[in-house]
Amino acid sequence: MQAILYKDFQQLRHNSAMLAIAIIAIVMPILCIAVIPIFGMDRNTAATMYQFAIITLGVCLAPALAIDAIRSDLANGTILTVRACGRPLHQYVIAQLVWALIPIATASAMLTTFAYAIASPLRLAILTPQGIATAFTPTLMAFACYLWSICVKGKALLMTSTTITETPHTETQPGVNQLTAIRVTDMTFGYKSHKPVLEHINLNVPAGQSLGILGYNGVGKTTLFGIITGLLRPQQGSATINSSVFHSMREVFQLSDSGNLSPTMTIRENLKFRSMLYATHANPHPIDIQHLDELPMVQAFELGEHLDKKVKDLSSGLKKRAGIVAGMLFEPKLILLDEPTNAVDPITRQLLIDLMKQLTANGRTILTITHDLEYCWEVTDRIIILDNKHLVKDCNINDFPNIDAFKQAATLGREHINVNFGISK
Numbered sequence: 196m197q198a199i200l201y202k203d204f205q206q207l208r209h210n211s212a213m214l215a216i217a218i219i220a221i222v223m224p225i226l227c228i229a230v231i232p233i234f235g236m237d238r239n240t241a242a243t244m245y246q247f248a249i250i251t252l253g254v255c256l257a258p259a260l261a262i263d264a265i266r267s268d269l270a271n272g273t274i275l276t277v278r279a280c281g282r283p284l285h286q287y288v289i290a291q292l293v294w295a296l297i298p299i300a301t302a303s304a305m306l307t308t309f310a311y312a313i314a315s316p317l318r319l320a321i322l323t324p325q326g327i328a329t330a331f332t333p334t335l336m337a338f339a340c341y342l343w344s345i346c347v348k349g350k351a352l353l354m355t356s357t358t359i360t361e362t363p364h365t366e367t368q369p370g371v372n373q374l375t376a377i378r379v380t381d382m383t384f385g386y387k388s389h390k391p392v393l394e395h396i397n398l399n400v401p402a403g404q405s406l407g408i409l410g411y412n413g414v415g416k417t418t419l420f421g422i423i424t425g426l427l428r429p430q431q432g433s434a435t436i437n438s439s440v441f442h443s444m445r446e447v448f449q450l451s452d453s454g455n456l457s458p459t460m461t462i463r464e465n466l467k468f469r470s471m472l473y474a475t476h477a478n479p480h481p482i483d484i485q486h487l488d489e490l491p492m493v494q495a496f497e498l499g500e501h502l503d504k505k506v507k508d509l510s511s512g513l514k515k516r517a518g519i520v521a522g523m524l525f526e527p528k529l530i531l532l533d534e535p536t537n538a539v540d541p542i543t544r545q546l547l548i549d550l551m552k553q554l555t556a557n558g559r560t561i562l563t564i565t566h567d568l569e570y571c572w573e574v575t576d577r578i579i580i581l582d583n584k585h586l587v588k589d590c591n592i593n594d595f596p597n598i599d600a601f602k603q604a605a606t607l608g609r610e611h612i613n614v615n616f617g618i619s620k
């Protein structure tokens with residue numbers, strides 16, 4: 196809960212528009228009450244000013260706290276991070292409720308006390324049931340905004356489910372009894388009920404394997420990741436992560452497009468937020484926040500000089516590097532990477548190849564969605580290809596005599612040669 200409140204506070208602090216609204220929400224009502232004794236207002240005018248002050252507080256502060264925080268979390272992958280740290284989602288829901296209600300309830304109580312103390316015409320009005328109800332109006336508005344956020348904006352959040360469960364052993368090759376890391380069984384999924392994106396997918400990923408997931412744009416690769424991590428629910432069949440291999444979601448890292456980083460926070464603040472989420476009684480400081488620039492992973496990806504930059508001010512490649520480092524620092528055992536080499540420079544790409552080879556040698560299970568066939572050739576043991584809603588190819592990298600044969604298989608023999616673009620000579 197402390198981590199979520201820390202993140203909400205940092206996000207508000209860095210969002211100048213929201214911060215300005217929050218300051219207006221506090222200053223305006225104070226001024227409205229302060230002018231009552233200065234102008235010697237009568238009881239009726241003072242009561243109107245008081246109501247105006249309270250409504251201003253609610254209208255400005257309630258959406259800024261209750262709606263903005265949850266909407267940002269859904270957009271930037273914070274929900275993924277919260278799930279990945281293995282904490283139950285209800286802790287997130289409660290933390291956001293505290294963030295939505297406590298500051299506004301405190302501000303209302305202080306404003307009412309201030310009005311009672313300095314505006315004598317208001318004293319009787321404040322002590323009536325109607326006066327007390329008025330004082331609670333901003334809190335009720337914040338609660339309504341919070342419910343709206345959770346039910347409408349946060350629907351995706353409520354739909355998530357845990358896919359970590361006991362999965363029986365299977366023989367992946369005759370005579371080889373290997374632990375299954377991920378099993379997808381006869382899975383069908385569509386964003387609309389009668390329009391499947393993936394149909395009857397069966398997939399068994401043994402623990403310790405590096406699997407490449409290939410396929411044309413829009414074929415459903417990212418969707419498959421969403422189903423495996425429980426962010427999307429299959430319409431038919433199942434997808435499970437084996438709890439005998441991965442004990443909780445904190446051992447699972449998924450690199451999403453946003454890198455699961457809050458764009459308004461700096462890399463350092465994002466790492467501190469994650470560190471707070473991953474903290475346990477036994478290990479209260481999973482990473483050394485004070486000496487981040489000395490961590491080998493931070494040094495390897497040359498992030499030291501960028502630690503105090505806001506994520507939204509980073510280039511796409513740096514964002515990707517920061518996202519990878521933010522996940523890897525917590526030593527995940529199951530790594531799901533969505534186009535890791537997208538937007539990175541050749542040096543970082545080579546760094547990623549070396550890192551993935553070391554992690555595979557170290558027994559980690561890695562699933563990589565990629566269009567970078569040379570990267571795939573270097574780091575994966577096996578590839579699957581999705582096409583036209585189905586899993587159409589499943590083979591070991593060793594099955595190909597050379598990279599050209601691999602590339603031809605990976606593109607399903609659909610290279611376009613001598614295409615007419617209609618460009619006039």
Ligand SMILES: Nc1ncnc2c1ncn2[C@@H]1O[C@H](COP(=O)(O)OP(=O)(O)OP(=O)(O)O)[C@@H](O)[C@H]1O
Binds near residue numbers: 392410412414416418
């Ligand atoms: N939230 C969503 N709502 C509705 N349709 C969606 C949603 N997300 C993805 N889709 C659709 O589902 C299909 C599969 O999308 P997905 O992102 O899984 O493809 P992909 O294989 O990862 O593509 P790419 O290689 O371009 O990243 C696409 O047709 C896409 O338009």
